[in-house]
Amino acid sequence: xxxxxxxxxxxxxxxxxxxxxxxxxxxxxxxxxxAWRGALADAVLRHFGAKAPGAAGAKSWPAFEAAFGAGxxxxxxxxxxxxxxxxFPLPLTVYSCKAAPGLAEREAGSGSPGHGLRDMxxxxxxxxxxxxTGRAGRCRCGERLERRRGLAARKAxxxxxxxxxxxxxxxxxxxxxxxxxxxxxxxxxxxxxALDAAVPGPDGILCFTGGWWGDRERLEALQDLLEAxxxxxxxxxxxxxxxxxxxxxxxAAVEIRALPGAPLPSLEHRLEAFQPRRPSGEPADPRxxxxxxTLRSPLLVRDRTGAACGRPERALLExxxxxxxxxxxxxxxxxxxxxxxxxxxxxxWGLPRPLVTALAPGSVLAYRAxxxxxxxxxxxxxxxxxxxxxxxxxxxxxxxxxxxPLHVTxxxxxxxxxxCPARCSSRTS
Ligand SMILES: [Zn+2]
Numbered sequence: 001x002x003x004x005x006x007x008x009x010x011x012x013x014x015x016x017x018x019x020x021x022x023x024x025x026x027x028x029x030x031x032x033x034x035a036w037r038g039a040l041a042d043a044v045l046r047h048f049g050a051k052a053p054g055a056a057g058a059k060s061w062p063a064f065e066a067a068f069g070a071g072x073x074x075x076x077x078x079x080x081x082x083x084x085x086x087x088f089p090l091p092l093t094v095y096s097c098k099a100a101p102g103l104a105e106r107e108a109g110s111g112s113p114g115h116g117l118r119d120m121x122x123x124x125x126x127x128x129x130x131x132x133t134g135r136a137g138r139c140r141c142g143e144r145l146e147r148r149r150g151l152a153a154r155k156a157x158x159x160x161x162x163x164x165x166x167x168x169x170x171x172x173x174x175x176x177x178x179x180x181x182x183x184x185x186x187x188x189x190x191x192x193x194a195l196d197a198a199v200p201g202p203d204g205i206l207c208f209t210g211g212w213w214g215d216r217e218r219l220e221a222l223q224d225l226l227e228a229x230x231x232x233x234x235x236x237x238x239x240x241x242x243x244x245x246x247x248x249x250x251x252a253a254v255e256i257r258a259l260p261g262a263p264l265p266s267l268e269h270r271l272e273a274f275q276p277r278r279p280s281g282e283p284a285d286p287r288x289x290x291x292x293x294t295l296r297s298p299l300l301v302r303d304r305t306g307a308a309c310g311r312p313e314r315a316l317l318e319x320x321x322x323x324x325x326x327x328x329x330x331x332x333x334x335x336x337x338x339x340x341x342x343x344x345x346x347x348x349w350g351l352p353r354p355l356v357t358a359l360a361p362g363s364v365l366a367y368r369a370x371x372x373x374x375x376x377x378x379x380x381x382x383x384x385x386x387x388x389x390x391x392x393x394x395x396x397x398x399x400x401x402x403x404x405p406l407h408v409t410x411x412x413x414x415x416x417x418x419x420c421p422a423r424c425s426s427r428t429s
Contacts, residue, residue, distance in 0.1 A: 002211045002386075003219060005075065006083040007031060008234065009206040009252040012175065012197035016243040016344075023193040025243060029151060029170045030078045030089075031208050033297065033396025034344055034353075036254065037074035039241035040226065044068075047229035067222035072214035073388055075396040076297040076361065078151055079170050079198070079208050085153035086263050087168060087209050089362040091294050091406065092336035093121040096148040097139035103167055115139050117148060117165075119410035121292060121364055122274070124334035126413070128368065129276035129285035149362075154406070156263070162409065163263075170206070173199045177247065195244055211399070212256050213386070219256065226254075267381055270403035288368040289377050292334075292407065293384060293400040295365070298342060298358035300391040300398070308357050310337055312365060312390075320390050320398075323379035325369040334366035358397070364407075365400075 015028040015035055044064065045051045078087035095118045096102060102114030118139075137145050151168040179191030200206045212219070230237035236255030243249065264270065274291055276284040301316055303309045309316050314328040340360035344353040369377050381402035388398035 001215060002213050003256050003258060005036075005077060005208075005210050005212050006236070006255045006257075007036065007077050007208040007210075007252055008083075008236070008255075009198075009200065009208070009250070010204070011251055012173065012195075012199050012249050013206060013241075013252070014195050014197040014243040014249050015241075023191075024174075025193070025195050027172070027196045027198060027243075029198060030076055031210075031241070032344065033074035033076050033210075033394075034346070035241055036077065036239070037068065037395060038346060039239050040222075040230075040254070041068050043239055044225045044229045063221050063225060066218050067225050070394070072218050072222075073212065073393055073396055073399075075211035075213070075399055077208035077210035078153075078296075079168055079206060080153040081166060081168070082207055083209060085155045085166070085209065087151060087153040088296050088401075090117075090148055090150050090152050090167075091119070091121070091364050091404065092147070092338055092360075092362045093119050093124075093364050093407065094148045094410065095120060095137075095145040095412070097141060097143050098146045099139070099141060099143040101146070101148060103165060115141060115143075117410045118145055118412040119407045120412060121334065121336075121366065121407040122276070122411045123413055125274070125290045125292075125331070125366060126276040126284065128331050128334050128366075129288070129290065131276055131278065131284045152406075154263075163405070165406070165409070170198045171201060173197055177244075195247075195249070197244075197249060210396075213388075222256070264401070265405060267378055267385075267402060270405060271378065271381070273405065273408050274403045287371055289371050289374060290331075290366070290368045291377060291381065291403050292367070293365045293381075293389070293402060294404040294407070295359060295361050295363045296399040296401065297361050297396050298340060298392075298398075299363065299365075299389060299400070300356060300358040301389070302391070308359075310339065310359060312359075317389070321380060321383055323376060323383050325373035325376035325380055327373070328367055328369045328380075331366040331368060335364055337363040337365070 015031055017026050017028045080087035097115035100115040104113055104116035139145055152165055153168050154163040154165045157164045175195045175197055177193055179188045179193060181188035198206060226237045230239055233253035236253040239252050239254050241250045241252055271291055276290060278284050301309045301312045301320060303316055311330055311332060313330040314324060317324055338360040339357055341355055341357050343355045346353050384400050385402055387393060389400060390398040
């Protein structure tokens, strides 16, 4: 079961990305699952004296095991305008006009309007289904389309309309600090270093949202431990996270609560909207069902030799999923994947984590399966959304949205069919 997590950060936050280079510690725009899991576990272990020398630690501690052990997932948290928005990395299939990038005015609501976002996934699926497409890689103004990177957020529209979207930019500040001499505890000569921290907007709060997965008993175990170990802060519990906590960074309040409403249409509905259709409305490929997994966190799937794999085909998914449709087919020509190297600091252990290369958040995996496997496809997608896919799922890795409606909302062909008669002729040539 998914619960909604809201993390409110007061003041600067530094989620380090790798070791400092040239005395500059670069930061990330989001909070990995391991970072807030480690911060909560550390606060609990300290409070109960489990980190003291000679203490038994967290071993054979049922409440701690229930709250942090197997069966729970701490998801990645992404920044958004406020807690009512659901934030995520933009999928790698999203493009935008080179001259005027970003959401169009009616979608953005504020800021200088762009020429809109265009998503390429459904076009590629249509091609896999044997359909031609009228799309050329150009914006309506004639400019080239470019990959659009970054973060976005969505929430239900007013009057129950489809969701509204917004792009998210996190303000960052380079904070220069003086190194201290350990011997004299005064400023060390020639040692300056810089921290690239995320800072709150004008309202003074940086707000991150995401998920926590576990049953009700486990959530209650976690809440009980946090109530004992962390002082109250607003509607949540105070916690310190990230790098440079001793220098006053990373003051936050975490809140886990029941998910309000359904943020996404039902899985059946999303799957239906993904099927390639001819202009007449007939399915273009009635023998297959097409679907995708859009990653919200890194995905690590290893092949038989133990190497990280960029083509998660059926045989490779077998160790990771119980409900695999028969003849599940990975579609590399429709997918969009990128690699990223991850490291980190295991706060509860006080040790660095090993370097691992995995598929980056925002990667889009496209698949098809025989139309007769409909129930198995739905079971597979439900399993991935509920439990995550691949390795390190407890730290929030392998979180994916099946048939994300974003790909339908920003489908590049939609614009062609909805028409802009004057200028379209030049694009279809
Ligand atoms: Zn344009």
